[in-house]
Amino acid sequence: MKENNLTRGKVTGVIANLVMVDVDGPVSQNEICYINLEGVKLMAEVIKVFEKRAYIQVFESTRGLKVGTEVEFTKGMLEVTLGPGILSRNYDGLQHDLNKMDGVFLKRGDYTSALDDKKKWSFKPLAKKGDTVAAGDWLGEVNENEQPHKIMVPFKFEGRYKIKSVVSEGEYTVNDTIAVLTDQKDNEVPVTMVQKWPVKVPIKTYKNKPRPFKLLETGVRTMDTLNPIVEGGTGFIPGPFGSGKTVLQHAISKQAEADIVVVAACGERANEVVEIFAEFPEIEDPRTGRKLMERTTIIANTSNMPVAAREASVYTAMTIAEYYRAMGLKILLLADSTSRWAQALREMSNRMEELPGPDAFPMDLPAIISNFYSRAGFVYLNNGETGSITFIGTVSPAGGNLKEPVTESTKKAARCFYALSQQRADSKRYPAIDPIDSYSKYIEYPELQDYMKENISDTWVDNVMLVKNILIRGKEASEQINILGDDGVPISYHVDFWKSEVIDFIILQQDAFDPIDRSCPIPRQKYMLEKVLDVYDTSFEFESFEEVNPYFKRIINELKQMNYSEYESEQFKRHEKELYYIIDEKKSA
């Protein structure tokens, strides 16, 4: 691109981070531009054009900005840099490497590069001279933190190409040419390990996107057993403050059966991100024995960082996830919290004086949210391999009220709903996911049911449905007891209630801080589910209702000790044995 072709402009107005610019040439929606504020370049994005005036949102503080300041437009949209070396990095919302920035405080316009251009990667070719390739096809691979990182034909390439040459196995930096392709007109195009992609555009280099069907294990019982999420699925976690959203998201990011985890810390507390920074490099991934940080990338736009970049941060995270999905990997993408992203949209819409929708959010909020969620999914790549992005977002509903626009819009887009209940949180029943209000639409998918029958057990799905019923019956019994009094109901009501309490304490509740209990693999979940159903299937005899509570507390205690013991250890078996002694005490003949 020639310098003199670029559009330039001059600032004519400022309202917080919304800036009006009069331009001397064409500009496009979402085009990136830089404001030259006394030598510091501030990045901004076009969000509205009216005649010769562009409205831009600045990704930085606009303090000191004056009318007449020069603005340069770039012709490009907001792009991320994709290549080996993204893993283990901490980026801001615009993919600048936070660790490369100097000083304790963030400086305006301190834009650091996303990748390390000095590091040498050992490249192995996967394609050969003469092959016909298209965007997203694998040319070779490098080893990134023990993950096979595929070097692909850049996603922006249209049509078919022929490989003219590929370098041989060896050490290369990201900017070295590793292949030369020729297009249909025989023009030569060099390819390096780096490519750029606009974040607001989905990467669609896959063959097709079927309905997801594979269970994604998270190790969290109340999710996996009752309301499972699938590889390529979408879910969201709404909850009032203090209900354990962040602890739950951290648990999922630590334990989930994914190759790569991308965390978008979007407008939340900085100390929570610091916790990830401090812990992830220390904690081991039990599946690989390597540190969790090696499979993780963090996009941090904490609540005190510029608001406009907050909106960009979720897109940056999604695009990175899509890049890795195109390599045939399983990605888990977490965004905490999508409400902050929606609020960023609201602030801008408000400054542009658009007519507001409900609660002053922009009218197209539901569309924006569902478009974003639709970028997740399980895909078959062109070479037959599979990849997936599982997306879980948290929502922070104002006043804990689930009838607000962000929760409602998300409910339409996401297929799993994990409602955190204040009541459960208050009574310290963690994770506070309400078992009755929450749902997973995937559990009704015959594809997933077949998968679970084959991989867990024939009776699994029926058992899960049964458990849901027991919980509902327990809730009804408890309501009756509260209304009529302990001695105003038949003893069987107490038994029904306590049988559901067994499930609550043993399956639903889980100690995220206990080294053993915090992660529960599927075989163990299956085993424990069978134990609690054994209790359920037993008919007991009690003389009076007063016996019921202490008796079931003993049952719960033994089962709880099993949860706290190493699976199938001596200790585990001892408590199991004790459990059956207790069951036999009151078993009716």
Place this chain on the structure above:
Amino acid sequence: METKAFQKIYTSITQITKATCSLNAEGVGYEELASVNGRLAQVVKIQGQNVTLQVFGGTEGIPSNAEVTFYGRPPVLKVSDDLAGRFFNSFGLPIDGGPEVEGDEREIGGPSVNPVRRKQPSELIATGIAGIDLNNTLVTGQKIPFFADPDQPFNQVMAMVALRAKADKIILGGMGLTNDDYLYFKNIFDSAGALDRIVSFVNTTEDPPVERLLVPDMALTAAEYFAVDRNENVLVLLTDMTLYADALSIVSNRMDQIPSKDSMPGSLYSDLAKLYEKAVQFPEGGSITIIAVTTLSGGDITHAIPDNTGYITEGQLFLRRDTEIGKVIVDPFRSLSRLKQLVIGKKTREDHPQVMNTAVRLYADAANARTKLENGFDLTDYDERTLKFAKEYSDRLLAIDVNIDTDTMLNTGWELFSENFTQAEVGIRKEMTDKYWPRKK
């Protein structure tokens, strides 16, 4: 703040509202300070030649030919060690009769800390109040508000916390303080002989409400000076943040912005987060801890101000009058310190988490027993004992006038357990009971 000779003076105002005025001017920077007939103002909107100013002192009596001059810089605070022991107004000018402070000029509302440069908070702040130290331990670098009804003694409790916490500096940001409360703070700090480690920025109810918007930034800029330049542990007290948020809504209303929930501006979350996120543990040892007050109306925590605050801060503290003992306690049910798990049982005695949880659980049992009693059901022996426990727990631990160290709190906890319950009822891990259960006298 004198005007300089070469400055251009504008005298033609085009629009005046209750909080803002507009005029045509050139070369003005965003967020720049200005003076309108001697009143301080700040640029909040530029549209071509037209500049809108937020006049902190209000626009009462401002004529359309008022003299307007621009300072060419955003609001600043002059920082140096001389700040200590002084009282200032919202603009950072002394109100205690002393001289102006000389020092480095720092822009207020400056940049945020790079999250990768933060350190995980790990030092506990002892206050001697069991409702805090035992149940909701505070940590340096934390931000936590009192959610309180206007009739509760939150300022007294906050002053007590501030004086007992071993902070190097205490910075008070008072927004809409009544003159009585302002004098109360002044006296209590004075009589505690702590004035030399206290800096105050005060906007009283006598001052214009929009001025309040400067107070937290002033206080936090001073805090950053002591925490970064001097590596000190700084405690910032902000009272009352509800009045700050109200001032935000006044300005946004005057600027014709569309309000979101509860008439608050749509940017309330970001506005509050920008302040609270200044709480930080720096790698070099300095820290900023923020204790704030958010007054509630009728205890409603779903209102936009406490709600947004709750999503930003690391927990919240509730005060409650316990009618059983007739004293104010820190409510063990609704209060929460999110950072306590970073220190309890690690920086404090190993039995801390267990004693804390068990006592709260037994206290909850007592609440259930009380409900039973109120509904006319019979109480069991266990119920009776929980009630007795609850009363003593409130009296000997939770009451805010109790001042003991954490080990004493834990020992008192064990005494109360052993006086009222069996080991099985308490249900603490055996290794702990073996070690700490008091021997029969």
